[in-house]
Amino acid sequence: MEEETKIKDKINEEVNKRLQKKLSELELQIREEVSHEYEELLEKEKNESDIIETPVEKKDDPKNEDKAEVFTRFGWNFRFQHILLLSSTVMLILTGIPLKFPKSDFFQFIINWFGGPPGARAVHHLFALVMIFVGVYHLIYSFWSRAGRKDFYELLPSLRDFSDVINQLKYYLGIRKEKVKYGRFSYVEKFDYWAVYWGLIMMIGTGTIMWLFQGKFEPVWIGEINLSFGPDMVTNYVHAIAREMHSDEALLATLVIIGWHFYNVHLNPHKFPMSKVWLNGKVTKKEMLDEHPLEYEEIMKQRAAEKDEENEKV
């Protein structure tokens, strides 16, 4: 008899185990369906709201506000800097990278399109000035502007980022079930930011050394900027080192932008063809919850605190 009960217990245990497994799978499936429906619903509402422009009414309705709420992720200043950085980077790559592959017909075409080496050089120098400007501008922005200071602190790497990387990899490999929660900036964005920091320091630094060696700079439309003391400061030896670094770092940066940044903001199925945040700075509540849940929580807390304050004042 005792043996029988033992077997029964074992069977029950096994059944329970399997049931739980099935249940968790079922839960995932249902979650998938619900989120799909939710997404469709959101899209419908968005379309409707596009057609009927009644923002005043919507604000009054707390339910609508909750679902389609839009957050400003990047202010105009941030977006302005990004556009300057983006345009200067694209132009610098177009006029610079061909020099690494002079035998390629495609790059020959590009350089000829700029009017041969002198034209490409002038355009390169012009956008180098734009890049230097945006670099300096950003430095000032991240120390003087309140938003800039806040973002700068948020972007500083922390120990949490390293555990985030490991957890994210675990999630990718299926070892971890729940998604990793990120704050305002995930490690991906922090990597991008500091990669640009490193890149700008390298490119502007080595570029300036080459400028000093040449003694002159010829940006198109601006004319010639002479630094006559330059050639006295830089030897051919230093110039050659600067040139090698400039060229190598340029290739690295270009490959990272094309392979990494373009994937993250353009090519991945979630963003394709493009995330519009760099243009309008806006993200939906859904994206917020999806990508920056911790920041969302923070904002909600802050709002609650503000409300409390208001209530207290009243």
Place this chain on the structure above:
Amino acid sequence: MRKSFINIAILMVFVIVFGISPVLYSQIQNQKCLICHGKPGFSTKTEDGHLKFLYVSDSTLNTSPHSTVNCYDCHSDIVEITALGHKKDVKKVQCTRCHFENNPVGAPETEKYTEFQESVHQQERLKGNLNTPICQTCHGSHDIKKRSSLSELEMKKKITQMCGQCHLDIYSAYSHSIHGTALFEQNNSDAPVCTNCHGEHTIRKKDDPKSSVYKTALYNTCGDCHASEVITERYGISSDKIETYEESYHGIAVQFGEKTVANCASCHGIHDIRPQSDPRSTIHANNIVKTCGNCHQDANVNYTKGLIHINPHSEESGPIYYISSIFKWLTIITLTMLAIHVILDLIKRLKHKTIH
């Protein structure tokens, strides 16, 4: 027995008559001309009072590749010879009478005849400059010899002398250069002569984009020897000078068709290239600043500190080698890690598109 002997005799007669008679015939024909022209010292006075020697040695003719050609074949405008001689305004021989492609008389088949038509010498002649060389100026007339009758060294020396007849200043500059001294003093047959750089029948003006010494093409011409491992190894010089030039900003600009940028000759000189150790060399430590200053007005002594031909893949380049290696590995490692991340992310997103 007797019959077969007769047969052989008849055959012999045929062989003699039809095989050797053309030679004999030309000999006989030439004999007539050689009555006068075969006398050593036979000469005439030209209009400007110079003495022109008209002696043609019998042996010169017979040892030339044209031994079977008779005088009339080339000097076709002389049709009548009297006791007083022939007409005085004899035209220059036109080699193209026989030397053209698909010719029936057995002259060598080569494209050189047509190539020469586009050369600077022929083009200038067509414009009316009669001082330009024609075939016989370089190849000789009656004493023409086959290419194979001279050794490489003899031929190279002869070429410089041939070109030097007209281009005397270049000849003297060349003969003092490292290439010239190698040829004349060390009897080195590897040394380049005029034709190695400028071409032979295809020779063009240096401003002609098709020229082998055109601004943007010159480095490839120098590379014929200086990028050749066989030749550079023989003299213990590096074979990467052309490659490193191509990687320098000058070389890159040249490859993009820039014409105002320095090529090999801008720094090293043209015909008077000298070794760096020679104080008269344009790249001697004392002269570099001046050489760079030809283009870079701001050039100062800083231009001389450091290497010019830098090979980032060679350890001799010092810090540049290490920087290049560090960046190579930095790029490989970074991109591999990012690629792994991208691929994992893509797989996850494609699998759970709706959840995400």
